Amino acid sequence: MAIPVKIFDVISKYERDVLDQYNRYLEYVESDTARLQRLHENNRLNPVEVLEIERPWWKFWAKTERIELEPKPLSESQYQKLLRERRHIQKLQFAxxxxxxxxxxxxxxxxxFAYRVMRTDWNERHFFLYRPVIEWNGATVELSHLIIGxxxxxxxxxxxxxxSIYHISKEKTWVHQPLKGENTRVVNPLIALTRTEELIRQILPDYAGVLQKVVIATNGYFDNVPTIRSTQYIGRNEYTEWMKQVNGRAPIVKAQQIRDVATVLEVTAKLPFRQFMDQ
Structure with missing residues (x-):
């Protein structure tokens, strides 16, 4: 499960010190997992069930009897689901x-959809910024999603x-042909990708890794894919294998990766969470 480090323009703990906050997150997860494992082994994660036996109407002097039943133990799948849900909120509390x-x-x-897939399909050696907003040349600009591996x-x-089938073109909109129903038009995603790439190359002028623009339709297909292209188009048929490759080349978190995340965070807009909620 990839780690969110920035959501829109909301203030992130990682903006203080990415490496320090990342280490704090790892320590928190380790101690919390150990604690939950002990509770799970001792069947303490489910609350005690209380059975109340009502007194007969004619025994007006009798008290309602309360019997505490042993809680049902969580199955392994229920326990893993509980861990995933806890990790999600813990990650958000840092982002x-x-x-x-x-x-x-x-x-x-x-x-x-984009948030859920980035969170679940990329492994934890990736950090992602969900539609980050940056302050650039006196203006605020919302970027495409960024995933830094x-x-x-x-x-x-x-x-x-x-x-659906997406018909690639150089126009401002693409034809979106759904499985059922009439064709519609969607904004050409290359516009946002190109703008974001230009800004990222200025923010990270010495970036030594591979900067890759990607349009993803996990359940769709692309038509008119250019023979020569600087953008990857990942559709339904390519997604699973592509994700294996993506996660396969990310076995560890690297120091330079942390520095790159920190550099991007330096230029992001910073809005308090409660103010974000009031918008």
Missing amino acids: CEGVLETDLPHLAFIRD PTHLYIIEWLEGDR
Whole structure:
């Protein structure tokens, strides 16, 4: 599960010191996992079940009897699900300083397809910035999604159509041909990718890794793919194998990767979380 380090323009703990906060996160996860494992082994993760036996109406003097039942142990799949849910909120608490678990139902972005896929499909040696907003030349600019790995920096736009066909063109919009229904048009994702690439090359002028623009349609297909191209188009047929390659070349977090994340965070806009929630 990739690690979010920036959501829009919300203040992130990582902006203080990426390496220090990353190490704090790892230590927190290690201690929390050990604690939960002990509770799981002792069947303490589920609350005690209380059975109340009502007194007969005619025994008005009798008290309602309460019997505490041994809680049902969590199955291994339930336990793993609990861990994943805890990791999610713990990661968000670093990416969005001030977020509480009670805020989750009100955060629209956690239900966004792109957020969910980046969080779950990339491994934990990747850091991602969800639509980061930067301050550049006196203006604020929202970028495409960024995923910073040990050797690659991915600039990504997502297309969500289920078994849709996207007809690539140089126009400002592409034809979106759904499996059912009439064709529609979507904004050409190359516009945002190109703008983001230009800015990232200025923010990281000495970046030594591979800077890769990617348009991803995990459940769709692309038509008219250019023979010569600087952008990758990853559709339904390519996604699984491509993700294996992506995660396969990211076995460890590297020092330069941490420095690159820190450099990008230096130019991001910084809005307090509660102010973000009030917008």
